[in-house]
Amino acid sequence: MRIISGKYKGKRLMAPSKLPVRPTTDFAKEALFNILNNSFYFDEVSLLDLFSGTGNISYEFASRGCKEITAVDANIGCVQYINKTAKELDFDIRTFKSDVFKFLEKTMITADIIFADPPYDFSDEQFAEIPKLVFERNLVSEEGYLIVEHSKHTKLSELPFFAFDKRYGGSVFSFFEIPSDEEDIEE
Numbered sequence: 001m002r003i004i005s006g007k008y009k010g011k012r013l014m015a016p017s018k019l020p021v022r023p024t025t026d027f028a029k030e031a032l033f034n035i036l037n038n039s040f041y042f043d044e045v046s047l048l049d050l051f052s053g054t055g056n057i058s059y060e061f062a063s064r065g066c067k068e069i070t071a072v073d074a075n076i077g078c079v080q081y082i083n084k085t086a087k088e089l090d091f092d093i094r095t096f097k098s099d100v101f102k103f104l105e106k107t108m109i110t111a112d113i114i115f116a117d118p119p120y121d122f123s124d125e126q127f128a129e130i131p132k133l134v135f136e137r138n139l140v141s142e143e144g145y146l147i148v149e150h151s152k153h154t155k156l157s158e159l160p161f162f163a164f165d166k167r168y169g170g171s172v173f174s175f176f177e178i179p180s181d182e183e184d185i186e187e
Contacts, residue, residue, distance in 0.1 A: 006063030
């Protein structure tokens with residue numbers, strides 16, 4: 001895995017092979033950040049990285065100047081690897097070893113960008129639970145996004161708060177947001 005931009009652009013990281021992860025590809029990650037570059041100044045946003053795995057997405061945000069990063073994964077090996085790498089690169093990444101659904105039910109953390117990269121073999125119900133909890137609990141900021149990475153075989157476009165999706169190879173990023181209140185604009 002490689003950091004594609006920012007302070008550590010080009011830095012290669014080698015995660016232990018025993019971790020149960022499927023890191024976002026460099027191609028898909030670069031495309032995702034091209035979208036986000038149009039909407040955010042990274043040094044002004046907060047990130048909640050769910051199912052964070054190796055921390056690939058967290059490192060990319062940190063390299064671009066994001067100061068508030070929280071990474072959540074149920075696997076202790078993943079959390080330990082993120083902590084080790086964050087220390088080596090002097091990234092301030094707060095980690096939680098937790099089941100993501102239990103974390104979302106209890107956390108008071110809100111973020112501008114919530115990125116979720118659950119296992120691709122999740123059921124439709126498990127995928128639907130992510131935006132349900134995020135929006136019921138008001139965890140994403142008003143101008144922010146929940147982004148769920150999933151396989152091209154999974155369809156999330158019927159879920160509440162779905163805005164759009166972008167496909168890259170076998171991966172899809174589905175974006176969810178709080179709808180803007182167009183009535184306020186007209187008044």
